[in-house]
Amino acid sequence: MKVAVAGTGYVGLVTGVCLAEVGHDVTCMDIDEYKINMLKKGISPIYEPGLDPFIQQNIQSGRLFFTTDAKEAYRNKEIIIVAVGTPENEDGSANLSYIQKVVKDIVENINGPLILVTKSTVPVGTNDQIQEWITEWNVRQYPIEVVSNPEFLREGSAIHDTFHGDRIVIGANSREASAQVARLYEPFHIPIVQTSIRSAEMIKYAANAFLATKISFINEIANICEKVGANIEDVAYGIGLDQRIGPHFLKAGIGYGGSCFPKDTKALVQIAGNVQHQFELLEAVIKVNNKQQVKLVKKAKQIFGSLNGKKCAILGLSFKPNTDDVREAASIVMAKELVKEGAAVVGYDPIAIDNAKSVLGDSIQYAHSIEEAVQNADIALIATEWEEIKQFPLRKYVELMKTPYVFDGRNCYSLEEIKKYRLKYYSIGRN
Ligand code: UDX
Numbered sequence: 001m002k003v004a005v006a007g008t009g010y011v012g013l014v015t016g017v018c019l020a021e022v023g024h025d026v027t028c029m030d031i032d033e034y035k036i037n038m039l040k041k042g043i044s045p046i047y048e049p050g051l052d053p054f055i056q057q058n059i060q061s062g063r064l065f066f067t068t069d070a071k072e073a074y075r076n077k078e079i080i081i082v083a084v085g086t087p088e089n090e091d092g093s094a095n096l097s098y099i100q101k102v103v104k105d106i107v108e109n110i111n112g113p114l115i116l117v118t119k120s121t122v123p124v125g126t127n128d129q130i131q132e133w134i135t136e137w138n139v140r141q142y143p144i145e146v147v148s149n150p151e152f153l154r155e156g157s158a159i160h161d162t163f164h165g166d167r168i169v170i171g172a173n174s175r176e177a178s179a180q181v182a183r184l185y186e187p188f189h190i191p192i193v194q195t196s197i198r199s200a201e202m203i204k205y206a207a208n209a210f211l212a213t214k215i216s217f218i219n220e221i222a223n224i225c226e227k228v229g230a231n232i233e234d235v236a237y238g239i240g241l242d243q244r245i246g247p248h249f250l251k252a253g254i255g256y257g258g259s260c261f262p263k264d265t266k267a268l269v270q271i272a273g274n275v276q277h278q279f280e281l282l283e284a285v286i287k288v289n290n291k292q293q294v295k296l297v298k299k300a301k302q303i304f305g306s307l308n309g310k311k312c313a314i315l316g317l318s319f320k321p322n323t324d325d326v327r328e329a330a331s332i333v334m335a336k337e338l339v340k341e342g343a344a345v346v347g348y349d350p351i352a353i354d355n356a357k358s359v360l361g362d363s364i365q366y367a368h369s370i371e372e373a374v375q376n377a378d379i380a381l382i383a384t385e386w387e388e389i390k391q392f393p394l395r396k397y398v399e400l401m402k403t404p405y406v407f408d409g410r411n412c413y414s415l416e417e418i419k420k421y422r423l424k425y426y427s428i429g430r431n
Helices: 011-020 033-040 051-060 070-074 099-109 126-137 158-163 175-188 197-228 230-242 261-274 278-295 295-304 331-341 353-363 370-374 394-400
Strands: 002-006 025-029 064-067 078-083 114-118 144-148 168-173 194-195 311-315 344-348 378-381 405-408 424-426
Touching: 002 070, 002 099, 011 025, 011 051, 011 064, 011 078, 051 064, 051 114, 051 158, 051 168, 051 344, 064 114, 064 158, 070 099, 070 394, 078 099, 078 175, 099 114, 099 126, 099 175, 114 126, 114 370, 126 144, 126 197, 144 175, 168 197, 175 194, 175 295, 194 197, 197 261, 197 278, 261 278, 278 295, 278 331, 295 331, 295 378, 295 394, 295 405, 295 424, 311 331, 311 370, 331 353, 344 353, 344 370, 370 394
Parallel strands: 002 025, 002 078, 025 064, 078 114, 114 144, 168 194, 311 344, 311 378, 378 405, 405 424
Antiparallel strands: none
């Protein structure tokens, strides 16, 4: 099929490349010339393991194109997928201005009938709003049908998730449009849920809210485990074997971050509020997460009294391993708190330092290695479970730190191992 994808962020780029890989003819459009020039050379502007070779192969096979020209992108296409950002407004609602602009561009540049697929995460009712905009702007009267097709891929495993997703959700007003979008995904052999537009929009928010709830739930259980002398890992394993609960998303830590959960949970509270429903459970999930992100700093303050002048090393700055994304990362929240307390903070990450710098600037220092970060430190705080951090030998903390206090926010080390070293070690939900 002839497809265009508007927006070359995580979702748009990965979707475009994977659709080309299964044989579709795909043009990716972005207004950012720098990004498009990189992509034309086969270089991904985002860090995503395995993506570059995929881009190069598909450019070479003549199925994948990149452009900043709306005409070139949108003419002669059967399906156009909208995958631009919906950042958070100050009040927690989703900002739809990028979507609005892209839809206008599409309507003004197409030269035939079209199915416009919304992949961006948008509040319930937005696709109906898009259909209204189209009616207003579509002076040439080409038939355009809007279809909702939310995305569930995770950063760091985006390609794998696209090929091995649990489901594809298609929300449409007509069977024909739904069937045509289903045809686009046929080569992936993934179960397809065909439903109404509003249900599809809701599935995306409900899925993210549920996963965030699992995380805040297990984090609260971990907080109680610490106090009653239970071990969260055994507890999570024990409950996860119950098939009604399942083993996933039960890893206790210092909370969820990233570009989706924090934004989408707040947006769903807002969506509910708009229809006079107070989503109290989700409000609590968000509150628990906010507390969890500063838990280790609070603990360190309790132990040291004051953190003023203490050298604190934050190990891992991205919101999770295998990504350079620091959006809403616990590390950033912790760094800001520590700086407020007067600590001298040094951060280390295998790949996210540039992004961390753009948020934290020179309020903290940055190290080139774990060794350099923990050298002479009073406190080491593990914020992200990068493999390199998990494998860092415990004896090195003892050798290099001024006082070996390790606060492990991701339970990277086994308690058995810890016992062998003269370390002060605090983790989540374990004593
Ligand atoms: C998430 C959803 O998984 C994906 O379906 C959606 O499309 C976008 O949002 P992503 O943000 O890439 O994907 O990361 P994910 O792997 O889900 O992790 C999110 C956060 O939750 C991370 O900060 C991670 O550390 C945390 N997490 C995850 C936990 O603390 N414990 C867990 O058990 C799982």
